[in-house]
Amino acid sequence: MGEQVLNILLVDDDELLLKALSRSLSRLYENTVIVCLETPEDFESCIVDQGEPDILLCEEHLHGSFGHDVLIAARMLCPRAIRCLFSDNLQQECKWQIDNTIHFHLAKPYTPAHLSKVVDSALTLKSLPINDAIRVKLGQLSGLPCLNSNVSELLELLNEGSANVNELAELVNHDPILVSKLLQIANSAFMGFQSTTQDVKEAITRIGLTAFTAVVTCYEISNVFINQLRQSEIELIMDTAFSKAVMGQSLSRCLGQDLQEQQKVFACCLLSAIGVLTKESVLNDERLCTKVSCYDIGAYLLALWGYDQELVRAQLVEQIPIEPVISVVVMHALVEQLTLNKAFNISAQLTSILYTCGEFNNVKQWYNNF
Structure with missing residues (x-):
């Protein structure tokens, strides 16, 4: 940089x-x-x-x-x-x-x-590996969502490394629906805890700061489009993103990645909802829809909102780096392709990366057991 x-x-x-x-x-x-x-x-x-x-x-x-x-x-x-x-x-x-x-x-x-x-x-x-024509379209779009002050403050605290659980709990406690969603995630089976909790601070600790921020961001942005999309459409987009986040974290854990990396993969997959929601709400022009992908929109917005560069870059699953490394963007691309194809059917590039890293058979076995 x-x-x-x-x-x-x-x-x-x-x-x-x-x-x-x-x-x-x-x-x-x-x-x-x-x-x-x-x-x-x-x-x-x-x-x-x-x-x-x-x-x-x-x-x-x-x-x-x-x-x-x-x-x-x-x-x-x-x-x-x-x-x-x-x-x-x-x-x-x-x-x-x-x-x-x-x-x-x-x-x-x-x-x-x-x-x-x-x-x-x-x-x-x-x-970001976004071509100039797409950058121009993104810069000229109207109706793009913006973060409210609470989420902006949350991102700033996270980026400064000064966030503490008490402050974060205060930021979300005013919203019972958001609190309910956080508790649901914290108590879900994939988090791996034996006991349930009804304490917001403990829920945030379980989920982790990176994943917590992604949950809050997606929740707030889904509310922005409440008058432009049917509630059932919003819920379907959010449920799909959450399923991908669970799949991503499960795969990350299977590959022996540390907890921080698992949280990044979860957050990245969940944040994919931002691009989908925005494209469905804002891009009514059919020609424009084919030129600008939901991944482009998601990366663009997350960059403007101050998200970590790695999470922003990882939205661009159609432009995977050539290095044979199982990075967050590679994990996200795997989850996207497995979800879309509903079978262990992945691109030649992803197959090559997994073979080079010695993980192809592990990932295939994980998928068969997932």
Whole structure:
């Protein structure tokens, strides 16, 4: 990741703020090319001259115009850029995020942590094996889901390594349906515990932080689409993803992977529901549906939300790395193909990886016993 160049465009009519922001971004990530624009009316010509940025940061209150209008234009002019708005007022945040005008709404005064999150998401997106045509389509889509503040806070705690079970329990205790789902998973047979629990904190400990975050994310996003899909459709998508997560964790355990890796595989398979839900709800155009896969959408959204790069990359099961390693993406691809084919029928590439790693017969036997 260190060799990637980030092209950043800053739009603000305050010269001093532009200089301060440039310094902050350069300290966060050295390999940047930063262009500053003080006149928003020259935005289009700047894009033509400088090319598309990876990150576009824009002040909301500009002389004679508004930053969100610049970002609306950016959806068409530079759709691959991560679009960020600086503002004192977050009231319009939900509307602008749902119509995909902005990806990040940064409250003033900004902090290094805010900027770091944007930079990390941009680096993750750049690293994904998604072609330019798909990136353009994803950047121009409207109606994409956005995380609520509770889930965003949960992700931040997890990424900072500062999450504790008490804080996490407080974040979910307000929602009896979510608590019920967590207890159901914690008490399910595949978790391997002899006794049941009704304690949320113990449930979180059993599930693990990575898997817990995936459960909460999927639950919240399924609620976003409650008016666009029938409840039965949402439940089917979520049940299928949960079945894949259980299968993935079982396979991971069979291959002797450690508990942390098992949690990653569970989370990755469960998070596949995000792309499916979004595609079913947002992509009504049949031509667009064939061009953009649910895996592309899932990876794109998880990257924007600040998920760990490995989990984001593992959504792209149609682009498996050539290295013969049983990684999270390989595990996810195995589960997807086994679920789709309803038989031990996997691609030549996956077969080759399993044989190279000496695990083909183990996986086949596991499947026959699953």
